[in-house]
Amino acid sequence: MNDAIIEAASVHKTLGAGAGQVEALRGIDLSLQRGELALLMGPSGSGKTTLLLVLGCMLTPTSGSVTICGQPTKDVDKEGLAKLRREHIGFVFQSYHLFPTLTAAQNVQLALDIRGERGRAAVKKSREALAMVGLQNKVHSLPQQLSGGEQQRVAIARAIVANPSAVLADEPTAALDGENGQAIMKILKSIAQERSRAIMVVTHDPRVVPFADRIIHIEDGRLVDANESEYKHLPKVTALKM
Amino acid sequence: MRLALTLASRNLFHDRLRFIATLVGIVFSVVLVMIQMGLFLGFGQMVTTMIDHATADLWVVPKGAKCFEDPSLLDARLANRVRNVDGVAGVVPLVIGFSDWRQESGEMTPVFMVGVDLREPGLQPWNIVDGTVEALSERGALAVDRSYFDRLGVNGVGSTAEIRGKRVKVAAVTDRIRSFTTTPYVFVDLKNARMYTGAPPDRASNLLVRLKQGTDPEKVAQSIRAEVGDAEVLTNGEFQSRSRSFWLFGTGAGAALFAGALLGVIVGTIIVAQTLYSSTKDHLGEFATLRAMGSSNSYIYNVIIYQGVLNAVIGFCVAAAIGLVVVEATARSALPIVITPSLMAGLSALTLIMCVISAIGAIFRVVRTDPATVFMR
Numbered sequence: 001m002n003d004a005i006i007e008a009a010s011v012h013k014t015l016g017a018g019a020g021q022v023e024a025l026r027g028i029d030l031s032l033q034r035g036e037l038a039l040l041m042g043p044s045g046s047g048k049t050t051l052l053l054v055l056g057c058m059l060t061p062t063s064g065s066v067t068i069c070g071q072p073t074k075d076v077d078k079e080g081l082a083k084l085r086r087e088h089i090g091f092v093f094q095s096y097h098l099f100p101t102l103t104a105a106q107n108v109q110l111a112l113d114i115r116g117e118r119g120r121a122a123v124k125k126s127r128e129a130l131a132m133v134g135l136q137n138k139v140h141s142l143p144q145q146l147s148g149g150e151q152q153r154v155a156i157a158r159a160i161v162a163n164p165s166a167v168l169a170d171e172p173t174a175a176l177d178g179e180n181g182q183a184i185m186k187i188l189k190s191i192a193q194e195r196s197r198a199i200m201v202v203t204h205d206p207r208v209v210p211f212a213d214r215i216i217h218i219e220d221g222r223l224v225d226a227n228e229s230e231y232k233h234l235p236k237v238t239a240l241k242m
Numbered sequence: 243m244r245l246a247l248t249l250a251s252r253n254l255f256h257d258r259l260r261f262i263a264t265l266v267g268i269v270f271s272v273v274l275v276m277i278q279m280g281l282f283l284g285f286g287q288m289v290t291t292m293i294d295h296a297t298a299d300l301w302v303v304p305k306g307a308k309c310f311e312d313p314s315l316l317d318a319r320l321a322n323r324v325r326n327v328d329g330v331a332g333v334v335p336l337v338i339g340f341s342d343w344r345q346e347s348g349e350m351t352p353v354f355m356v357g358v359d360l361r362e363p364g365l366q367p368w369n370i371v372d373g374t375v376e377a378l379s380e381r382g383a384l385a386v387d388r389s390y391f392d393r394l395g396v397n398g399v400g401s402t403a404e405i406r407g408k409r410v411k412v413a414a415v416t417d418r419i420r421s422f423t424t425t426p427y428v429f430v431d432l433k434n435a436r437m438y439t440g441a442p443p444d445r446a447s448n449l450l451v452r453l454k455q456g457t458d459p460e461k462v463a464q465s466i467r468a469e470v471g472d473a474e475v476l477t478n479g480e481f482q483s484r485s486r487s488f489w490l491f492g493t494g495a496g497a498a499l500f501a502g503a504l505l506g507v508i509v510g511t512i513i514v515a516q517t518l519y520s521s522t523k524d525h526l527g528e529f530a531t532l533r534a535m536g537s538s539n540s541y542i543y544n545v546i547i548y549q550g551v552l553n554a555v556i557g558f559c560v561a562a563a564i565g566l567v568v569v570e571a572t573a574r575s576a577l578p579i580v581i582t583p584s585l586m587a588g589l590s591a592l593t594l595i596m597c598v599i600s601a602i603g604a605i606f607r608v609v610r611t612d613p614a615t616v617f618m619r
């Protein structure tokens with residue numbers, strides 16, 4: 001059995017048009033494995049977000065291919081790509097992107113609702129997902145009543161409630177203090193390990209490095225073999241129990 | 243409740259000011275349409291009051307007569323020939339026309355005379371509240387509606403005035419027989435009517451024909467047509483719709499009412515479309531998030547359409563409440579606004595269609611946005 005959840009081959013992505021055109025990705029080959037937590041690091045503007053969105057089928061590559069769980073995404077239309085995301089991908093963003101008028105539980109439940117999962121079972125699943133991120137006491141809170149760390153945990157619960165094969169997170173800890181950032185990474189790590197999901201986290205934050213199984217470096221739209229020595233001194237976090 | 247509906251309602255009620263603006267728009271537009279159409283129905287009912295209250299199965303009217311109030315005359319002697327047609331139970335000539343009413347004070351008011359042979363069922367005043375129909379056969383006796391007392395300078399049975407130099411006396415008072423024009427109706431005996439309107443003794447405005455039970459009006463009408471030359475023979479229903487279409491469409495009154503209603507629909511749709519569009523624009527991030535979560539486009543359209551439908555339901559309920567107040571308030575006026583269940587049903591459908599159509603612009607806005615751009619910042 002192939003453990004690759006997401007595979008990218010020679011992916012190029014040009015953004016913008018005319019004079020403002022930028023080649024954000026210039027030939028990316030990458031494979032994201034079941035059970036691993038990979039970090040995607042690189043300078044600002046290097047194409048991290050672009051790559052994450054391409055891997056998550058939110059952007060289509062200008063050339064090259066992306067395969068999700070063995071399914072090629074070439075020539076798949078927008079509704080088809082939405083279906084692929086629904087079946088395989090969960091996103092987490094730096095600014096949470098929660099629905100401000102819905103409670104924590106409803107935010108999570110929405111991920112099931114769009115999949116046609118409704119009723120008691122959906123409510124139960126949402127509660128469980130919130131419990132997994134330690135928010136069993138906040139199910140009825142609105143996002144504005146939650147701290148940043150709590151909001152991000154709701155976003156993670158929403159991303160994982162439907163059991164996607166991969167979770168793609170764009171700077172999930174950037175808006176959080178150290179302690180909250182660590183808590184988020186612990187949750188993501190445990191999802192990778194215990195549920196054997198593929199997790200990719202875009203980050204600038206060296207403090208999350210210990211959680212990584214692998215660090216992918218990107219510079220100017222290309223993956224580079226980076227000198228990892230700057231992080232070598234950090235202890236590795238391996239087995240994790242929540 | 244469906245989560246999509248919850249999301250729609252929260253989005254809708256979240257921005258109170260915008261929601262109120264939307265409601266005002268919908269309510270304004272629905273009430274405007276309701277009043278215009280209610281006036282249309284009210285007017286449509288008013289203009290056939292006389293025909294509705296006549297005891298007639300068929301009408302013989304002068305060729306080309308457009309409505310009950312048409313001043314043209316026909317040969318009154320046709321009545322004898324019509325009376326002999328098989329199936330006819332009775333024929334009553336009717337004389338109508340304008341005349342001038344001179345109050346005791348000398349003030350002049352135009353009035354509309356309705357004169358019919360009072361010994362036979364034809365077109366007698368109804369809703370008599372004082373005096374009797376029988377008293378009308380006396381010389382100079384007439385019936386007026388109490389809503390016109392001020393206009394006619396009278397105060398009940400026994401009051402006097404002058405028409406064409408002849409002394410007249412109120413012998414009966416009716417209630418709520420109002421004209422849709424500003425001219426009061428005055429009921430008189432046939433003979434008096436000729437005198438007051440100047441119609442020659444051998445002329446009449448219409449002939450009211452009663453049929454024997456069980457006869458086919460269409461068939462008898464056919465036989466009567468053979469007897470009356472170029473005069474027209476209409477069933478009660480035909481005369482009603484002819485009168486109605488003359489007053490509503492021949493005069494442009496109906497077109498004006500419909501134009502007002504159309505304006506209401508257009509203004510309402512634009513207001514709702516505008517607020518729904520701007521609300522959707524404010525929530526583009528949320529729609530992009532839904533898209534990133536893998537939601538289908540139709541799920542997103544549903545959220546937007548639910549907002550439109552919620553607007554429609556709430557707006558319609560408020561408008562309907564206002565409409566009922568308006569109906570109540572105008573019930574006793576010269577031109578009551580009539581709101582029927584089918585008008586209500588039509589209006590609710592119209593409101594719904596209006597709000598769903600307004601959602602189209604918002605949906606296009608979402609479709610036009612690439613959700614990825616929301617996450618590229």
Ligand SMILES: Nc1ncnc2c1ncn2[C@@H]1O[C@H](COP(=O)(O)OP(=O)(O)OP(=O)(O)O)[C@@H](O)[C@H]1O
Nearest residue numbers: 015016020022024043044045046047048049050618
């Ligand atoms: N719509 C666009 N049109 C043109 N160029 C764009 C557009 N969006 C992004 N870019 C450019 O593409 C490149 C990659 O952007 P991207 O957002 O992927 O970088 P990033 O690594 O995520 O940066 P950051 O760390 O600041 O988030 C940048 O040079 C950016 O300026």
Ligand SMILES: [Mg+2]
Nearest residue numbers: 048049050619
């Ligand atoms: Mg970025």
